[in-house]
Amino acid sequence: xxxxxxxxxxxxxxxxxxxxxxxxxxxxxxxxxxxxxxxxxxxxxxxxxxxxxxxxxxxxxxxxxxxxxxxxxxxxxxxxxxxxxxxxxxxxxxxxxxxxxxxxxxxxxxxxxxxxxxxxxxxxxxxxxxxxxxxxxxxxxxxxxxxxxxxxxxxxxxxxxxxxxxxxxxxxxxxxxxxxxxxxxxxxxxxxxxxxxxxxxxxxxxxxxxxxxxxxxxxxxxxxxxxxxxxxxxxxxxxxxxx
Numbered sequence: 306x307x308x309x310x311x312x313x314x315x316x317x318x319x320x321x322x323x324x325x326x327x328x329x330x331x332x333x334x335x336x337x338x339x340x341x342x343x344x345x346x347x348x349x350x351x352x353x354x355x356x357x358x359x360x361x362x363x364x365x366x367x368x369x370x371x372x373x374x375x376x377x378x379x380x381x382x383x384x385x386x387x388x389x390x391x392x393x394x395x396x397x398x399x400x401x402x403x404x405x406x407x408x409x410x411x412x413x414x415x416x417x418x419x420x421x422x423x424x425x426x427x428x429x430x431x432x433x434x435x436x437x438x439x440x441x442x443x444x445x446x447x448x449x450x451x452x453x454x455x456x457x458x459x460x461x462x463x464x465x466x467x468x469x470x471x472x473x474x475x476x477x478x479x480x481x482x483x484x485x486x487x488x489x490x491x492x493x494x495x496x497x498x499x500x501x502x503x504x505x506x507x508x509x510x511x512x513x514x515x516x517x518x519x520x521x522x523x524x525x526x527x528x529x530x531x532x533x534x535x536x537x538x539x540x541x542x543x544x545x546x547x548x
Contacts, residue, residue, distance in 0.1 A: 307385050307460050320351035322460030332425035338437025342459045351383030351464040353528025371478040382467040387531035390463050411439045466510035476500045494547040503536045
């Protein structure tokens with residue numbers, strides 16, 4: 306699998322693994338119809354460090370009602386997804402099924418018009434015309450590499466852009482007017498708030514996962530995703546009493 310390290314002269318935590326083989330800058334497809342994989346397994350295939358991080362925090366008030374929100378933004382930073390790797394290897398994702406460009410089921414044998422045609426070139430530089438087997442959903446990356454276990458596919462194919470824009474938090478607060486609390490001499494103000502967190506992923510590049518989810522905490526968390534659960538929305542109610 307891939308690994309991360311601190312390498313001299315490289316960004317911290319670079320992602321290393323196997324890359325594609327390239328011919329004239331294009332991905333090379335082998336005689337079986339699958340992407341050729343580099344022999345070296347320590348090629349830098351990703352940088353988990355984002356280009357920049359930003360946040361937008363604002364508060365709007367009208368009479369006794371206040372609406373505030375926080376938007377988190379991350380631009381760049383690569384993520385290698387073990388979830389996607391295993392999911393595609395076992396045919397769980399939608400792209401492992403359906404019709405190929407011939408209009409036939411991808412999971413049918415190539416001899417019967419099935420299989421997949423990967424974009425790229427053959428070793429001689431000509432456009433790829435060789436279909437790869439996709440039996441039981443095993444024909445795309447790393448489908449079809451079943452003979453080599455999960456090790457046959459280029460790791461680079463599962464490096465994704467970790468950019469996202471999220472509505473991290475939103476709060477609506479109602480401050481009771483003095484006409485209501487005036488008779489309650491013990492309080493100067495009473496504020497009632499409804500709070501929501503992790504409400505909406507406004508934009509992301511990873512189709513099936515939250516790019517913020519990682520393997521664990523600490524250094525290994527950034528750039529490696531495995532066993533990720535969806536971010537949980539949470540809601541709360543708050544009462545603030547000012548004496």
